[in-house]
Amino acid sequence: MFETIRLAKGVNVHVNETTQFKTVNISIKFKDKLSKEKASARSILANVLQHSNEAYPSHTALRMVLDDLYGTSLYMDSSKRGNEHIxxxxxxxxxxxxxxxxxxLEKVLNLMYLVLFKPNLEDDLFKESIFLREKNAVKERIESIFDDKTRFAQQRMMDLALPEHPASIPANGTIEEVEGISNGKLMEEYRTMIESNEVEIYAVGDVKPEVIADYIRDYFHFGDREKPLAAPSMELKKPAQQRVAEFEDMKQGKLHMAFFSPVTFRDEKFPVMQLFNGVFGGYAHSKLFVNIREKESMAYYVSSSYSSQFGLMFVLAGIDGKLEEKAVKLILQQLEEIKAGNISDVEFGQTKALLTNQLTEALDSARGQIxxxxQYMELDEAFEPDYLINRWNNVTKEDIAQAAKDLSLEMTYFLSGKESDIDA
Incomplete structure (x- = not known):
């Protein structure tokens, strides 16, 4: 799928030479250990670097040159995966x-060089007005979670269940950490990113791997990188509380449940957990959706998700504030059904088909391929889509039942309206 060329220690170029697209997509990923402070600083940094640079000192000027390059699209983002920040x-x-x-293509690569290596500086710091505006933009992005009660409830559960664990660290950091980032600290983080981060560079399009590698060598001059210091441990520790109820001014209750699984992304049983999630609550044919939302009509929404990097399974449901106990009971009943091997051919077959279709659809875009x-090159450097599809096809209902038996419910978090409304 991709041919890999090593440019330096910790710096690799991966190229998929394909006639599938009439465009060329390039992504440069800087990877570092995850922490609240780094997530906050690097989110601001992505905004600042994307805004303007030395050659194009305003956002308008940068947009104009992109338009002149036949509508080239350029953007920066920040994310996390496991205990890495990207x-x-x-x-x-x-x-x-x-x-x-x-x-x-050479003009576009030169522009990428300007974005990364020639930022918009003032007295050896980022231009203050841009720094302050983008710092505030990240702060507002984090604050927006309070308006989305589902996201807020999930973050609260993670903060309570796994404090200081990578799973609970938001990709954009925290408001407290963002407020503590100075222009000087941001410059330090920028230098660390450019000089020390592991770098994975991807290109997809009708281009020769050696041509892209030569361009990258000519424009970016990345030197050897040392492995970063140890990132936060991803060991799951039992939460101090098994159930937490909190209250906000809201009408719909938010039920969130966290389960631990011994299976993580690198485990050979990872495909089994993907299928288990699909049967349990990942799709519209799943047990949670069919039995709780459709048959019982007691949930506005209900679903499960599998966080494979950490070995975490989540169930989320929007319910009436008075129905928490009944909802938890029904959810656990569906889990017991899977443990007993009561999985229909429709649930089993549709889950395999949908996982395969999702993978195929993602590979229809260059960004999806990247x-x-x-992600999957961590499992197999010569990753091909059939690697996953074949493993899904080899999973049995008995495998899924065993995965369900290995789950443990560790926390139930319920966010609802005023306590008096529930007791009424």
Whole structure:
């Protein structure tokens, strides 16, 4: 799928040479250990670098040059995976061979160089007005979680269940950490990112791997990288409380349940957990959706999700504030059904089909190919889609039943309206 060329220690270029697209997609990913402070600083940094640079000192000027490059798309984002924090510079541009003009790809790479290596500085710091605006933008992004009660409830449960664990650290950090980031600290984080982070570079399009690798060598001059210091431990420790109820001014109750699983992304049983999640609550044909939302009509929504990096299974349900006990009982009943091996052919077959379709659809986009390969190359450097599909097809109902038996409910969190409303 991708051919990998090592440019330096800790710096790799992965190229999928394909005629599938008329564009060229490039993504440069900077990876560092995860912490609240780093997540906060790097989220601000992604915003600041994307805004402008030395050659194009305003956002308008940068947008104009992108328009001149046949509508090239350029953006930066920050994310987390396991105990890593990732800052990505992403570009999509038209392939030169479909134009009368040549050299567009080189111009785009030069622009990427400017974004990363020639930021908009003032007295050796980022331009203060841009720094303050983008710092505030990240703060507002974090604060927006309070308006989305489902996201808020999930974050509260994680803070309570696994404090200081990577699973509970938001990709954008915390308001407290963002407020503590100075321009000087941001500059330090920028230098660390450019000089020390592991770098994975992806390109998808009708381009030769060696050509892309030569361009990257010419423009970016990445040197050797040392492995970062130990990241936070991902060991799951039993929460101090098994049930927490909190109250907000709201009408719909938010029930969140956290289960521990011994199976993580790198485990050979990882495909089994993917199928278990699909049967349990991952799709519209799942047991939770059919039996709790449709048959019982007691949930506005209900679903499960599997966080494979950490070995965590979540169930989320929107219910009336008075129905928590009944909802928990019904959810656990569906889990018991799977433990007993009561999995229908429809639940089993549709889950396999939907997982395969989702993977296939993701691979229909260049960005999807990059994201999937960046994740799954940890399992197999020569990753191909059939690697997963074959493993899903080999999973049995008995395997899924055993995965269910290995789950343990560790916390139930319920966010609802005023306590008096529930007791009424």
């Amino acid at each position: 800052v990505s510079l992403n570009v999509e541009t038209v392939n030169d061979q479909y134009l009368s003009e040549t050299g567009v 994201d999937i390969y960046d």
